[in-house]
Amino acid sequence: MRRVMELYGTQGWLTLGGAALLFMVIIPLLNLALPPEHVFHVPDHIVALMGKIMCYAIVALAMDLIWGYTGILSLGHGLFFALGGYAMGMYLMRAIGREGMYGSDLPDFMVFLDWKELPWYWLGSDHFGFALLLVILAPGLLALVFGYFAFRSRVKGVYFAIITQALTFAFMLLFFRNETGFGGNNGFTDFKRILGFPLANPSTKVALFITTAFTLLAVLLLCRFIVCSKLGRVLTAIRDAESRLMFSGYDPLHYKLFVWTLSAVLCGIAGALYVPQVGIINPSEMSPANSIEIAVWVALGGRGSLAGAILGAGLVNGAKSWLTVAFPDIWLYFLGLLFILTTLFIPKGVIGLIGQLRGRPK
């Protein structure tokens, strides 16, 4: 407990507590309790947007852990995110029951493909607990196996980035096929309820929002705990001087594998929270472009800073949801320039910039 208390200083804990209060109590109250015409009412679409961004923030934390602290750039984190989403989506599809368009026990797309029974890998998807298990196991096991082989043969740097990109590309192609059994290019959508609560209800939405906020807080504390521990020191050492670390008697394989798998699992959890709030999951989430966008959130916010990762996810996605509606032509220019300018001019990200402005070194 003492070690947990030492994660942040007094000021840090106060900020964190304030943010938690804001997102877990005040915003939900302002959304639910106040009438829509009230000045302080938080509209539904803002709540939905913030919920989405908090999911992205979890992904950004996971990315920061593996890239910012360990120095391994993954261009496949969108895959783990989508796998978690698909695992949750399978449960949500089953929870529709007979209310689908064809009124069948099977999900609509299976009826459409003229399938008579569930494929074996859908077994157990009726149970929420099993879905949660799958959310962790699917990305976790894939990351574990892939990471084991990649790190064992010391694939690193750019090569690692490129083969993770190929991996997510391959999975995208796989999930686009109807025969794979995950709804082809339409993916899963038209969800009705989760744990018996209708997804269209405002209270269900707010509950999901609060759950996401709570998860984000927990993930932040977990990541903080890791980077402040001895393990975190080793990770930073892998980033900065891997050969020197090896000569000091450490085997980087296990450390890399641990943080890589953990990072993938966190992404999966974020995906599982994302899908019921957004109401759709399809293979385009696995496109290489999505995964590389995650890297720019972290780069903009500030690599090697957990707060920076969250900030970056918020800034980029906030700008995205505003620009794609207001100036759809500008968005790609904005994103492209963001990639170029952050790498050229602010390698430490916005957090580093704020630090510089305050006159502190680093």
Next chain:
Amino acid sequence: MTAVKFAKHQRCLASILLVLLTGKAWALDAASLNTLAAGEVNKKIAVVEQLVNAGDAAALPVLEALSTGTLYTTETGAVVIVTPAAALDALTGKPAAVEPLEKISINNRLRQHLNTAIAALRLAAPDRALRLAAAMELQKSAGDALLPLIERRLQQEQDAEIKSLLRNVQANLRLRAPERELRLQAVKDLARNPSNHIKSLLLARIENGADGKPAEPDAEVRQAIHSAVAAIDRELKKVEYLSHLFSGLSLGSILLLAALGLAITFGLMGIINMAHGELLMIGAYATYVVQILFKHYWPGAFDGYLLAAVPVSFITAALVGMALERSVIRHLYGRPLETLLATWGISLLLIQTVRVMFGAQNVAVDNPSWMSGAWTVTPGLVLPYNRIAIIFFALFVVALVWVLLNRTRLGLYLRAVTQNRNMAACMGIPTPKVDLLAFGLGSGIAGLGGCALSQIGNVGPELGQSYIVDSFMVVVLGGVGQLAGTIVAALGLGEINKFLEPYAGAVLGKIIILVMIIIFIQKRPQGLFALKGRSAES
């Protein structure tokens, strides 16, 4: 009952055939015209058959007119063909001064015979399309009496496609000959021209019909058919293998063109250029613009536009590449992951710019006429000219790159800078300038790749995105810094892809290959052709 009738019919035709083979050639004359105009249906049919077997081209317009209902009799008993302009005398083809009186009507039975007859006569037409259509028509309807005519035409026909169609007709007819020896000979001949159609014809002869017996009565002929089918199967397998080999080579050369520029920028210089795909796209759009200009200002020389497009696409892409190197990439040397992100940003900018300039839709790039069409080696092996051209173009680009790298001063400098930048700088090599030129060269080669890609696929703003993963796979698989490795990897990937496709399907085949590459990189992180020596570890 029907069998008897059929036999009678055959005998009747056979007798006509006999007359034809022994007697004088029949041609269109007044008597036959009169029969066509006023005779009873059976006689009309006989006349039609005679005309066809005589191969009289002059009869064709009359038969066509009869079939389309523009053949008329006149008061004087003459027969005229009515065209929109005038009435022509059917016998002489000269304008007739008489008024057409009555349309000569035909019934369905006669119409069938007419269609076949017209098709048979059209086999001699000078227009290839007409002959092709006629040969197709005969596939369905040729009767035994046409055999000698078709055999004559077969000797004169030059076009491979029509020839193979005619051969099918001939085979079908000869397989039904009454003499055992003839049938046996037919089977032997057929085995020499293997195709799926002939195989199914042969199989139809030995399969049990409705009466429980095969159509072929003779056991020895059946045996011959069995072995012929087996031989055809072997031959078809060979053709299929060759066609896979060719499409693999074609895909491989496309991959090679897409990846060759990257082999220089990434392979030699170590720059992770995620905008490489967009340089391909720029090359393709440069080709598109050249094409538009030619269409507009110089339509007469349209077939030559590719010759102009090749240097234009090279220069455009090279200039864009050099601008990128100067403005962005130069500042990121030694920071590969940052380069990756920044060049990804560049790719987004380029895509959006092209979208704004040319629209988000695909644009149409037409093949010059000498590149459209295909070379039919055998009916099962058709090689499109544009694919062949691209294979040769890939060879040309590889040769160009090889010469540039190994036989020029820039190549020498580039290899020196790659192997040891500091030492090269000490020897007085202007490394920043070499970097700039080398990146321009790589980008220009990508532009050439884009020019080639525009000839076989869609040209749109997302063109590059679909090649970027493949290009990196090729370079990584081949081994960084190895031109030969890139070539082997591209062709190997192309061939494996095309040979996997029939078994696994296109998408699954691609996935299998990606997984194979991922596993391969685990085993040999340095690629197929690893660099050895001091520069290997860095």
